Amino acid sequence: MATSRAIAGLAALPLAAVVLIAGMTSCGGGQSSHRPGSDPRSSGAFAWLRPAPPPAGWKVARIAGGASFAYPPGWRPIKTDPGTASVALLGSRGRIDGYLNSTPSQGNETLANWSRFRPGHNSDEGDLSVRVVASSKGLTFASGPGSCVIDDYKTSIASYREIACLVSSPSSSAVVVAAAPKPLWDRRAATLERAVSSFSP
Secondary structure (H helix, E strand, O other): OOHHHHHHHHHOOHHHOOOOOOOOOOOOOOOOOOOOOOOOOOOOOOOOOOOOOOOOOOEEEEOOOOOEEEEOOOOEEEOOOOOOEEEEEEOHHHOEEEEEEEEEOOOOOOOOOHHHHHHHHHHHOOOEEEEEEEEEEEEEEOOEEEEEEEEEEEOOOOEEEEEEEEEEOOOOEEEEEEEEEHHHHHHHHHHHHHHHHOOEO
């Protein structure tokens, strides 16, 4: 579940050597519950979570255990950790404008401890200034209950905001992560939220 390390590693490749935040175009995918400048700590931080089939034209990324999420046109699969599924929206000069990942649960995380586990995991990976913006338990996904956290962190490349959810089904559990550079969050949030809403472990 080395998501932030994967983002930083991808950004270090020649294709994505520099993270730039100017001249971005918005990616479609619905309306976000986050208005520019709004604070997700307000009530309804996860009101956007409405499980539904993906929009027409979206593709599906799947890990070996069966967990899957949908992603829109223009995003492309990238290679990260074995056993995971990752896609990214790359801007000019390879900058990472958005990132989606699924990975199997690894045994230590639970629906009850997720709001502590995820930020701690990010810190253990070397992320700096990890800050929980919002968290919730008992959220409804298509295949079962989930716990989610929205958090901010910094890497050596950039500052990011992510949605990270642990979702259980009767037979398995898995994690979905949706992230973007903080300056791009308001442009990417609707697409990231829609992808998370499509997740099934």
